[in-house]
Amino acid sequence: MSGGALPTQVGQLARRSVLRTLRQPAQIVPALIFPLFLLAVNSGGLKDATNLPGFPTDSYLTFALAVPFMQGALFSVMNAGTDLARDIETGFLNRLALTPLRGAALLSGLLAGAVVLGLVQAATYLTVGLIAGAELVTGVPGALTIVALAVSITVAFGSIGLFAALRTGSGEAVQSLFPVFFVFLFISSMALPLDLLQTDWFHAVASANPVSYLLGAFRSLLIEGWDLGALALGFGIAATILVIGMTAASAALKTRLVRT
């Protein structure tokens, strides 16, 4: 037998990845609850920020609603990476390596779980945000675009989790990345728009931080309307991270799987 075709391999591994995700409430629940909790705290505590001249909206909740999508994507780094690291630690990767499995199928299949998690997260954040009173000026097409962008970012970040898992082979090492990524979120336009950041060094760092532009893409759909430049930047950054992540993960997979 020469092995399953690539779509079959991807499909089967995707199925496993999705089943694993759905069967681990401990992966899904924190990724849903924690960002919504921070949204509630921030939108309550920082609502006076809307009085600043130049603030783009009267609703801080609408402005802050972009943040959970990014936080949710950070969870996918941990979840996708930890799952793969566990496969390495338990020897399951060796089992897969003994089949005619292609590396591309393994990585793509593993990211399928991140897609499902991204979909569930994005739909939940958006629904809760709108129920709580957030605005969405682009309507239903905008909501679908937000979900697509959120899933793209989740998958892109998930690829970094896969790389970390393949490079280290350790679930603990993957989990230690989470605070590092969280710092990137905090030194961005998370709390205020870039042009309202008054501290020079913070403004400079946040302007160089890709996370600011990912947030900007969500906010364009929530607050401003169809800004193709902001969307292109958001999807472009997600695609770039995905390409870098998958390239690095593929190289790490070759090193990890030293099969002849």
Next chain:
Amino acid sequence: MSDDRERAGIEVEGLVREFKNGPRAVDGIDLRVAPGEIYGFLGPNGAGKSTTVLMLTTLLPPTAGTARVAGFDIVREGPSVRGAIGAALQEAALDPLLSGAEHMRLQTALHGVPKAERGERSAELLSRVGLSEAADRRVAGYSGGMKRRLDLALALVHRPRILFLDEPTTGLDIQSRTALWDEVARLASEDGVTVFLTTQYLEEADALAGRVGIIDHGRIVAEGTPAELKAEIGRPTVEAVPRDPADQERVARALQPFGERCGATHRGGASVLLAGGESQLADVVRALDAEGIAIETLQLHAPSLDDVFLAKTGRSLEGAGEAEAEADSEEMEVVGA
């Protein structure tokens, strides 16, 4: 595929694996396993058994030497080797969140079993290893024996010609171990599967393997059928346990003329290596009777693979203690009854 390859087993010459900053885990081994043979690779922890399996299954490149598995070179023809072999590695690498049936579905698909045959093949193998009823339960709830049996079923989905089993029964109870032995023996005898089995259990190698290679510190120190290896050691041991423990020294003196003394046994008796072989047993009985010693048990122990290991390496095989303690306790129950 050529007939030669269909009939090929395992051929290893000068295989070496060196790890960075470490000793040679495998230090130039040569071996041949004939098609349909069960080859037992016996050795203590850290002897190099698993490293050898990883190289032969193409998961670890050798540092030096050559090996052909199913007629394919393990370095140059890795994918062909993997297509011809099945392997259950040291830890049953299963996903606790998936059921047995879901594992089978994944494995059959990845091995390219046609979609229409996957269900039937999975059901057949799960039934063969006694997991039909547990097929839809998640593996997290399986016992160690069930996991090992599922591991074996997964290794067989693509009908491999050569099966590598790395310590398949470690940690299993006797019942699960015996069930697995039966299945492995059936695979070799009925399906003609070549089996390369690593173990640290003496009785496993003895019961299953047609030939045994004993490995220590990365080198094969002895090889042959279990009977040949034991014959190298030659002499059996006789052990006599007096009814009155105070007679232990008298028993030892009575046995002394028959061979080299092994010393006091943990059951309060004495034992000697019979210089003239088992034919001396009648003389031993007569000598004990002549001394008027009441004997509780008298046992003749054939040479074991542990004796072989001891003779070749100067130390006892790790794990043998456990196995022998198990055997001893069964023996005591019989005597007591």
